[in-house]
Amino acid sequence: MMISLYPKREFKFPIVAECINPEIFAGKKPEEIAELNVWEGNKQKTLGELFRIEETQKTNPSEGGAITIKGDVSKVKRIGAGMKSGEITIFGNVGMHLGEEMKGGKITVHGNVGGWAGSMMKGGTIEIHGNAGDYLGAPYRGSGEGIRGGKIVVYGNVGNDVGAYMRKGLIKIYGNAGQFVGFRMHNGTIYVQGNCGGRAGACMKDGTIIVGGFLEFVMPTFTVDSLKKKVKVEEGEVVEAPFYLFLGDLTENGRGKLYVSKEKNPHLTNYERLLK
Amino acid sequence: MELLIRNGFVYDPINDIDGEKMDIAVKDGKIVKKVNERKARKIDASGMIVMPGGVDIHSHIAGGKVNSGRLLRPEDHFRDYEPKTSITRSGVGYSIPSTFTTGYRYARMGYTTVMDPAMPPLEAKHTHEEFNDTPIIDKASYPLLGDWWFVLEYLREGKIEECARHVAWMITSTKGYAIKLVNPGGLEAWGFGHNVASLDDQVPYFCITPREIIRGLCKVNKLLNLPHTIHVHTNNLGKPGNYTTALETMKCVEDLADEGKPAIHITHCQFSAFKGDDWRTLESGAEDIANYVNAHSHLTMDMGQIIFTDTTTMTADGPFQFNLYQLSGNKWTNHDVETETSSGIVPFHYRRKSYVHAVQWSIGLELALLIKDPWKIFLTTDHPNAGPFIAYPKIIAWLMSKKAREKTMKKIHPRARSRSLLPSIDRELSFYEIAIMTRAGQAKALGLKTKGHLGVGADADIAIYNFNPETTDPSKKYKALRRAFKRTAYTIKDGTVVVKNGEVVKSAKGATIWLDVKTSEQVKVTEEMKRRFKEYWTVEYENYPVTEHYLEVSCPIVVKADV
Numbered sequence: 001m002m003i004s005l006y007p008k009r010e011f012k013f014p015i016v017a018e019c020i021n022p023e024i025f026a027g028k029k030p031e032e033i034a035e036l037n038v039w040e041g042n043k044q045k046t047l048g049e050l051f052r053i054e055e056t057q058k059t060n061p062s063e064g065g066a067i068t069i070k071g072d073v074s075k076v077k078r079i080g081a082g083m084k085s086g087e088i089t090i091f092g093n094v095g096m097h098l099g100e101e102m103k104g105g106k107i108t109v110h111g112n113v114g115g116w117a118g119s120m121m122k123g124g125t126i127e128i129h130g131n132a133g134d135y136l137g138a139p140y141r142g143s144g145e146g147i148r149g150g151k152i153v154v155y156g157n158v159g160n161d162v163g164a165y166m167r168k169g170l171i172k173i174y175g176n177a178g179q180f181v182g183f184r185m186h187n188g189t190i191y192v193q194g195n196c197g198g199r200a201g202a203c204m205k206d207g208t209i210i211v212g213g214f215l216e217f218v219m220p221t222f223t224v225d226s227l228k229k230k231v232k233v234e235e236g237e238v239v240e241a242p243f244y245l246f247l248g249d250l251t252e253n254g255r256g257k258l259y260v261s262k263e264k265n266p267h268l269t270n271y272e273r274l275l276k
Numbered sequence: 277m278e279l280l281i282r283n284g285f286v287y288d289p290i291n292d293i294d295g296e297k298m299d300i301a302v303k304d305g306k307i308v309k310k311v312n313e314r315k316a317r318k319i320d321a322s323g324m325i326v327m328p329g330g331v332d333i334h335s336h337i338a339g340g341k342v343n344s345g346r347l348l349r350p351e352d353h354f355r356d357y358e359p360k361t362s363i364t365r366s367g368v369g370y371s372i373p374s375t376f377t378t379g380y381r382y383a384r385m386g387y388t389t390v391m392d393p394a395m396p397p398l399e400a401k402h403t404h405e406e407f408n409d410t411p412i413i414d415k416a417s418y419p420l421l422g423d424w425w426f427v428l429e430y431l432r433e434g435k436i437e438e439c440a441r442h443v444a445w446m447i448t449s450t451k452g453y454a455i456k457l458v459n460p461g462g463l464e465a466w467g468f469g470h471n472v473a474s475l476d477d478q479v480p481y482f483c484i485t486p487r488e489i490i491r492g493l494c495k496v497n498k499l500l501n502l503p504h505t506i507h508v509h510t511n512n513l514g515k516p517g518n519y520t521t522a523l524e525t526m527k528c529v530e531d532l533a534d535e536g537k538p539a540i541h542i543t544h545c546q547f548s549a550f551k552g553d554d555w556r557t558l559e560s561g562a563e564d565i566a567n568y569v570n571a572h573s574h575l576t577m578d579m580g581q582i583i584f585t586d587t588t589t590m591t592a593d594g595p596f597q598f599n600l601y602q603l604s605g606n607k608w609t610n611h612d613v614e615t616e617t618s619s620g621i622v623p624f625h626y627r628r629k630s631y632v633h634a635v636q637w638s639i640g641l642e643l644a645l646l647i648k649d650p651w652k653i654f655l656t657t658d659h660p661n662a663g664p665f666i667a668y669p670k671i672i673a674w675l676m677s678k679k680a681r682e683k684t685m686k687k688i689h690p691r692a693r694s695r696s697l698l699p700s701i702d703r704e705l706s707f708y709e710i711a712i713m714t715r716a717g718q719a720k721a722l723g724l725k726t727k728g729h730l731g732v733g734a735d736a737d738i739a740i741y742n743f744n745p746e747t748t749d750p751s752k753k754y755k756a757l758r759r760a761f762k763r764t765a766y767t768i769k770d771g772t773v774v775v776k777n778g779e780v781v782k783s784a785k786g787a788t789i790w791l792d793v794k795t796s797e798q799v800k801v802t803e804e805m806k807r808r809f810k811e812y813w814t815v816e817y818e819n820y821p822v823t824e825h826y827l828e829v830s831c832p833i834v835v836k837a838d839v
Contacts, residue, residue: 143351144606 013041022065022086134159204256222248284321290729329388329737338406379411386739400450422457431492444793449821503723519561522548533574544580544658566646581640583663594618634692669761677754787831
C-alpha cells in the first residue's frame, strides 16, 4: 500500500508533522490518516486539513509502507522522525529535521532540504538529490549525540557543520560543503567530493574526512602524515587520486584522518617538505 | 475555607501516628482539631496514605548556577516539555526544569517545601526572583558563607562574636535560611588555582584551615540560635578515599553539640563516602560512615542518591567540577563569584554499566539502609547532581522493597554488584520511616515548626497517595508504589487543593521563608567594609542587600541571637 500526500495550499507558517511516518500510517485508511494531528504555527490541525491524501496500490510492495509527497513542503518539519522501516519519497523541497532520530528505512528527496536532516540518526538511508542546509547529520543544539549509524548521500551542496559529533555511519556529499565539516566527530566517514569551507575536522577525535576538492586551509592543529594514492570511501567505492593525509585534531589528542586532494590544493604543497 | 480529609491511613511521625485511620481537619490553611462537618469540603481518603507535605532539605532549584545550567543544556529540555494548560504555564525539564515546571512537578509528588542549598550572596536577588516564579511550594535558600572573605578574616582573628553578628547581617540581608559551607577553604584556594586536600591544609593568603572554618561557623550557628545546623558539603568531595575526610568533618564538631541536638548536617553524603585509592579500586565507605552515625547523635545527613540517567552536575565546588570535566570531557562552565565562592557545571550521564557509577548507586542506598535511625538520614538526590528530583519515587521503591533493589542490581556492572553490600541487607523501610526521611525528619532538622507534621497548628500542607498499605504489600508491588508516589491523589497546600489525581488544579503562590536574625546590638557596617565593597565587588554596598519588597510572598522567621 502506498499513500500519496499533496499539499492543499502554500504553507505560510511552520508545520510540525512527525506523524508523516510509514509506521504511523501503516494499517490506517486514508480517512484515519487525515485525522492525525499536526501543528501549524501555534494551532493544532489535522493532516487532512493541510494535505490531500490518496491511497495508491504499489506494484511491488516492499517491506513497510511507502509515502510519497508531491509538492513544496519546505515549511514542514520533522518528516519521518524516528522511523524504523518503510520508505518516504518527496518530490519538492523539505523543511528542517527530516528523518530526525531515524533508525531504519529510506527517505529520498528530489529537491532541497532544510537544516538538521538526519539529525541524531541511528540507521537507515537518506538520499538528497538537491542541496541540504546546515547541520546535516548533526545533533540538536547543545547535544553531543551525533549520528550513530546509517547513511546520508547528498548530490548537491550542503551548509555548515556537516556530521558534527558523528559517531558512526557515512555521509557522502557530491557537491560542496560549508565550514566545520566533521566538527568534534568521534568516528565514521565523511566524503566531500567538491570544495570545502575552512576548519574541516575541527576538534575531531577520530574518524575519516575526505575532501576531494579545494579546501581553503588545513587547521594548524593537524599534522601531515603521508601522501596516499587512493582512499576508500566505503565498500566498493575507492577514490583514485593522490591525497595528503593529515592527522588531528591535536588540541583534543585526536587521531582523526583528514584526506585532502593533492591535485586540487596546490597551496598545500608546502607540507611536502615535511614529508621527507 | 474548611476541609475534612476522612478515613486515610495517616503517617505523622512527629506526632507518633503510624498508619492510624483517622480524619484530618483543616481551617484557614492550618490543621485544626475539628471543623463543621456539614459545611466543610470533604475529601474521601479511605484506602489512601495521608502524609504531611514533603520537605526537601537540599535541591538546587533556583539561582544563577541553575540558570546557567539551563542555558548550557538546551538538549536537556528538548525531549521533556510541558504544554500550557488553562491553569499552568508551559515549561521544560528534565534535569534543570524551568521555574514553573519545578513548582508543578514537586507539587505533583506531594512536596510542598523545598530548600535551595547554594546561594552565592551576590546572586541572592537572582535567586529570589526565581523563587517568586516557582509556584505552589514554599522555599528558602542557604547563603554560601564558608569561603566568604569577612568570615575567614574574623575566624582567623578568633572574633567569633563579631563573625556571628556579621553572619546575622548576611543572612538577613540576603534573605537566607542557613549557613552553607561548600568545600570550606577549598573554594577560596581555587581562586588561586589550588585546593585543600585535608581539614588541616591552609587556605592560601588566609592562614586558616577548613577545620577552623567549620568549627568557627558551627559556634556562630549556635550563638545565633539558627533553626538549622551548618549545612556542609565536605572537602575532597567526589574523590576516592574521601570517606575519611567525611568522618573527620563529623568528628571535628563532636564537642560543640548540645545534648541530643545536631550540630552539623553533612549533605549528599554518598559523594563523600568513597573508599579506595583510585577509581579502579573504588569501594563503598558507607559501612564506616554508618557505624559512626549510629554511635553519635550530633549530626544529620542526606543521601544524594545516584539515579542512572543523563543529568547536570552543578555545585559551588569549582575544583570538583573541574576534575569532573577532566574525567568526562563534557562541556562545562566554571565561575569565580568575586570574593564569595566559586561554581561549576558539567553535564553528566550516570550509567549502570560503569563500575564507578554502580558503586555510587550502591553507596547511597547502603547509607540509607545501614543508618538505623531515619531521623538522621534524609532522602535526596542532591537534585540535579545525582539525578533529577522526579526520581524520588524510584528511591522510595528501592528503600521499601528488596525486590526492587535486586531488579536494578541485576542490570549494574558485575564487579560493582559482587562488591556491593546491598544483597546482605534485608531491611525494608516502612511508610512511617519513609515519612520521616522525606518530610518529618527534614522539617525537624530544618527547625521548621509548622511543617512536616499534621498536628494542630501545623500548616495544612498535606499529600495524599493512592496506595492502600493494608491490602497492598509495598515490598512486592513496588511498581504500584512508584506510581502512587509519582503523582499524588491530592496535594493540599495551605488548605487548598492544588493537585488532584496527579494534575495541577490550582496554581498558588508559595512563600519564601527567611530568617530575621535579631542581634542585641545592630551590626555596624564600618567604613572599612564599605571601602572593600567599592574595591572588590562589582555591586555597590547600597545595592547589595535584598530588601523585603523583593519577595512576593515573604515569610520571615524571627530568631533571637545570643550576641
